[in-house]
Amino acid sequence: MSGNRAVVYSKPGSVEVRNTDYPDLVLKDGPGVNPLNVGRKCEHGVILKVVTTNICGSDQHMVRGRTTAPSGLILGHEITGEVIEVGRDVEFIKKGDLVSVPFNIACGRCRSCKERNTNVCLNVNPDRPGSAYGYVDMGGWVGGQSEYVMVPYADFQLLKFPDKEQAMEKILDLTMLSDIFPTGYHGAVSAGVRPGSTVYVAGAGPVGLAAAHSAQLLGAAVVIVGDLNAERLAQAKSFGCETVNLRENDDLAGQIDQILGSPEVDSAIDCVGFEAHGHGKSHGEAPATVLNSIMEVTRAGGSLGIPGLYVTGDPGAIDEDSKIGTLKIRFGLGWAKSHTFVTGQTPVMKYHRELMMAILSGRAQIAKAVNATLISLNDAPKAYQDFDRGVSRKFVIDPHGLVK
CATH class of the missing domain: 3.40.50.720 (NAD(P)-binding Rossmann-like Domain)
Known part of the structure; x- marks a missing residue:
């Protein structure tokens, strides 16, 4: 398979949907990628077909030009997707699994991760503890406001939904578990x-x-x-x-x-x-x-x-x-x-499983609370503008039109 489309920060106040590379199980050079992370092999990772990916207020800080984010950075750290490829070192996550991706990237091996402080993993960002997808100064891991994305350390990080059909019925709630x-x-x-x-x-x-x-x-x-x-x-x-x-x-x-x-x-x-x-x-x-x-x-x-x-x-x-x-x-x-x-960053893995159960049981109504609003990938630039104007919506991108 080749080809991918993604939401890209172009300049202050502007994002674009561009054609980009299909992801691989290696971190390649690109806008915002830390030079010490270039070439990093991720056989412990998976490729996801993105089912939903959300626009976050943290993304807006970059888009407004209020950070040092470089032009060309692929945005998006709130990711839910279906596993379509697994690295040779992945043992428990399987093709076809529907999963939530914590926005913190965490190795599962360092002292911080072992103490459940996955928000400050010591091994994923050469500059300082802690990392995230599609975010400035976070190691350069490619963002997930796209059709496909690579996620490392899959066995440790990914939250698998127990029933795909049930999960798709509640996907506007479950998509909020990533962040x-x-x-x-x-x-x-x-x-x-x-x-x-x-x-x-x-x-x-x-x-x-x-x-x-x-x-x-x-x-x-x-x-x-x-x-x-x-x-x-x-x-x-x-x-x-x-x-x-x-x-x-x-x-x-x-x-x-x-x-x-x-x-x-x-x-x-x-x-x-x-x-x-x-x-x-x-x-x-x-x-x-x-x-x-x-x-x-x-x-x-x-x-x-x-x-x-x-x-x-x-x-x-x-x-x-x-x-x-x-x-x-x-x-x-x-x-x-x-x-x-x-x-500090939220250690997502401390909470996401219990919050998933609150959603699946009907106890939590998070999509209703934040006014989740489904859009296409092509609608993302306008949604960024609307969000910046202060509309009370949480925009959820459906890159493949999979959500009913």
Whole structure:
């Protein structure tokens, strides 16, 4: 078989669907590929026919030109697919299996992986711990917003769905297992959400909506979602969240007080990241806003989950410090309130099996929560534009037209 089509970052503000190489069980040179990874043999890997692959807010950071991503980078780290070729070292995954791919690439052999910290695998990125498909400075593993993709370390990483027919019926939910659902769930777990908790979620984009739904699954009594976007807040309200509109009213603590009778919550989750904006009608970019505000509204002794993305290189930042990820955080406030902070990539494999079971049992309704919207591969450039304008949808690409 030859030929492949993929979504490619071309320049700030622009993606294209291009013809590209059919994947092989070796990592070849290309845009963003770390030179030390070129020629890396992956007989422990598989080739997938992509069934669904999602557009992520993290992709948008690159497409906006807010990272050092090179032109020509094939995007996509949220991948679900059917195995069509297996490497000679793959023992348990078979051709025909329908699988979810964790966005973290992990070898299963290093100390981090053995400690279930697959988000910081030591062997897949020559520059630093941790890697991902189709993402800047993550080793150069080719992205999966494409017709076909290579996935390494298949026996260790891949989550096989037990029944293909059942899985296809719930594919818009199951496609969220590669990143967004575990990421939102990790944010809620990291924030210490438990039965009876009051929770504030900063950001009503797809990850924020996933975090809010996860908090509900964990038994939270009240989940409050804050954003500047009324359409996204309406989506949060549609599945039982309280909401605060920070464009219309910049007093976050006051709005929480009106809902709870207290200006503080037990737990807070940052689902915005480094492109945060200040509050109010005349808001501007202020990358530390969310971190400072969640410290303000979280009670003493509470925990903060921070799945929102923060980077060490942002060429479009508002000041020189922010360009290298140095933000004006009120750390003294967090110290004084004895807050616990949890940051970094989500270790997807810690959660994806139990979340799969929650979906298959009907307990989790993640596609409904994030407003999953199916599109073709050709529709991807427009979907990126729509997503950047703030529509409340989680775009799911169906490259082969396999989803009913």
